[in-house]
Each structure stands twice: as structure tokens, then as C-alpha cells.
Amino acid sequence: DTGVSQDPRHKITKRGQNVTFRCDPISEHNRLYWYRQTLGQGPEFLTYFQNEAQLEKSRLLSDRFSAERPKGSFSTLEIQRTEQGDSAMYLCASSLMRESTDTQYFGPGTRLTVL
Amino acid sequence: AQTVTQSQPEMSVQEAETVTLSCTYDTSENNYYLFWYKQPPSRQMILVIRQEAYKQQNATENRFSVNFQKAAKSFSLKISDSQLGDTAMYFCALNTNAGKSTFGDGTTLTVKP
DSSP states (O other): OOEEEOOOOOEOTTTTEEEEEEEEEOOOOOOEEEEEEEEEEEOOOEEEEEEEEEEEETTTTTTTEEOOOOOOOOEEEEEEEEOGGGEEEEEEEEEEBBTTTTOOEOOOOEEEEEO | OEEEEESSEEEEEETOOEEEEEOOEEESSOOEEEEEEEEOOSSSSEEEEEEETTTOOOOOOOOOTEEEEETTTOOOOOOOOGGGOOEEEEEEEEEOOOEEEEEOOOOOOOOOO
């Protein structure tokens, strides 16, 4: 069990550019979550998948954001036409939803800076 | 809607002493889980302890224990014998198994030598 991994760890981009982040969950975890965390705040939920199905999207997730989990394993989060307000840490978490437990384990995050 | 409130933005404790971090929450669900996560400076978030709402017994993990008061919707974390490595931001989180977790804004804990 290698834990949740995210790539890249840091991304600096210019306003208006598109960026894509990748998350590899703990193997056999069926749920995968994306959160956004700004400095001094707790993580805010963006979206989550159960296997390959996207089950919920936050109102925070504007139409510039899209997430996929095509084969129920890794996931990508794309931000189109980035804005300075998108600068944040993007966290991925995974869990094995079993019985009634859903403990989420977090990756190291991708820190996005939009200039 | 679910809310989680951590009313202590910053706390400090002397090494080897005990400290308690507060958390209150609100949910209309009867079945849910509560978590404390630790996020050291520039490092990833680590699960510290978990409590099932249907269990009356408070969860304990080595030096970490919780005081879960379901009626009061309170979930505090006690750290005994504080160590320098406990310095981190601590987040309280609520999950109703509907998918997402709702987090508080965190408490920054500094352990002083």
C-alpha cells in the first residue's frame, strides 16, 4: 500500500492557461475525492467518484472545472482558463466504502499558483 | 447542511503536557462519523482518530483520545504527553457517508520545548 499520490506537486501557470492534475488512489479504494484548500482554511469539497461514476459535484465547481475517473482507478482534475482565484492546494483523497465506514486518506496535494 | 466549527484558531502547549482542541458540529443525520486530521507544515494530511456516532465509547489512539458528546454535538481531541512532532494544524471533520466530508477551519497547535 503506497498511499494516495498526486502529480504534479507544484504547478505555476499564467492566467488563462489550462492545467490538469492527476491523482492515484490507494489500490482497491472505490471512492475518490477532490478537495480545494486555501491558506489557513479547511479543505472544501469539490467532487467525488465511486468507481468511475461521478456522484456529486459542489457548487464551487464551476464549468471551468472538470474531473474524470475513466477506469475507476486514477482521476484527473482539469481547470480551464485559470484565474488568480484558482490558486490553492488541490487535495485528493480515497476511501474504501465498505459497510457503513468511509474513512478518507489524503494525498500530498498539488499546489497551484496562477500568476 | 452540515457545519463544523473549531473556535480556537491557535493554541500552544509545553512539551509533555496535555492539550484539548475543541470542535462542535451540526447535522440532521443520526448516523455519521467524526474525524481528527493532522496537517504538519507543508506536509500532507494524516488521519489521527475516528469516532462512530453510534458508539458511546470514546475513541483512543495511543496519546490521542476524544471526548464525544453526541447530544451537545461536541467532539474534542485530547493530546497527552505532547511532543514537538505534534506541532501541526488539526482539522475536525464530519462525514455522514453521503460522500463528502465537511471540515472545520482548523486549529494551529504549537508544542513548545
